[in-house]
Amino acid sequence: MIRPTISRRWIYVWQRNLGVWRKLAIPSVLGNLADPMIGLLGLGYGLGAMLPAVAGGPYVAFLAAGMVASSTMYSASFEAMYSAFSRLQHQKTWEAILNAPLTIDDVILGELIWAGSKAMLSGTAMLGVAAALGLVASPMAMGALPVVVLLGLTFAAIGLVWTALATGYDFFMYYFTLVMTPMGFLSGVFFPVERLPEALQLLAYTLPLYHGVALIRPLLAGQVPTQIVLHGLVLVLYIVIGFCLSLHLARRRIMR
């Protein structure tokens, strides 16, 4: 693969997306928050009332950590897929940018950081909700913020790979229903991974969301996570591989 030709002009791509987002910020934030909040309140308090302590605490606190991770994942994925694809295909925003002194590499990096930023906002907002509901044990929960950043970039990078391959919006449905939904169940968002059959537990260890949850949950409970370096490295690896692959595929699609 040829060396990336990235300039600091990627930031203009990020700024352009921020400019559009600012016009629609309130409905966008509400939309991003409403879905995980309804899940947290409904499942956490409703279902949780019938459950004994999960992992040594109330179920709603257990679920809150999972929801911080999964809302980060969904936010990054939506932005890197549906929104980025509409800029690539329908609005031809990328085409306009590529007529200026930017390269496709600048565009992909700008989109990656942008989707990561939006995901960070969602994850942080969920964290705030969890804190407001008294589901966070100590200020150590602030340690979840860098994890949210990594997790957002991870799913942004994976999403851009799919965007570079997509033929239409329907294409993303496969990823959402066949990859992300099962990933939520396998990664310990709703119940402890130890409840899974051993083979599925092994599968869970390969999933980026699992490693995000494994870091965020203890931090919200006021504990230092185990194997921080390992979990962090898996996420970084997903980001690097996903970014390189999306660069390669986007170049092949656009610069042909």
Next chain:
Amino acid sequence: MNTKTVLRVNGLRKRYGERDVLDGVDLEIAQGECFGLLGPNGAGKTTTLRLVLGQTAPDAGTITLLEEPVPERAREARQRIGVVPQFDNLDPDFTVEENLLVYGRYFGLTQGEIAARIPALMAFAGLTGREHARLNELSGGMKRRLTLVRALVHDPEVVFMDEPTTGLDPQARHLIWERLKRLKSEGKTLILTTHFMEEAERLCTRLAIMDHGRIIAQGAPRELIAEHIEAQVIEVHGPGVEAWLDAAKGMAARVEFAGETAFCYVINEQPLLESLRAQPQLVYLHRPANLEDLFLKLTGRDLRD
């Protein structure tokens, strides 16, 4: 005269699968020219443009744009170039003014620098007073003019235009032509693709006709017509046109048939016109030859899709 070369292209080739989309293209365009690239659909015009802008790599050949080798230093070349794409790709979520502010930023201009240029750009586009309009409030012609001034936001030396007036009504088209002439008089180099022969004839100081990935003719519009084609055309249709033609064929230098109409290319039109006066059932149109006749002679009358 002190003219420098803006674009030099040598032996450009591009292959997609089994098809040679460009099969050895050479071009040289000087500063201040308005150069037209003409050709039927699929001739390779847009591919040539993309290669020149460094948006895809050639299989063979060299490109030098504003003294920068392309694609190696295409980014540096694009810094001094404006592009009007075939289809508007304005940002629908931004207002007119925001579109210029966002686009100018891609060229490294500060918001203050762009804001200072906006009144002049708005006046040029005939959009003064519409700075805060949303894009869905603009007509097709207004959007086209906004796309044009967006390409001028960084005061480029060269402006590339891919079919600048396709899809516009005559009023809107004439306004764009007026603006392009003004850019020409300001000394900008304009490079456009079109299959509007009238557009090419009006605007271009020089043009190249492309077909099947090659340049098949190149020169000033009037010279090309004089070189390749008879000066006068008489179009004839109506009942008995074939019978009439059998007798009259010798009076035309060349005859082409398109459907029911005979196109008679003549150097001296008088004998044919005389013979037509004796055939009141035939409808005819006598006119000077134009670029479209040349284009059709060189590229044929078959449909291209």
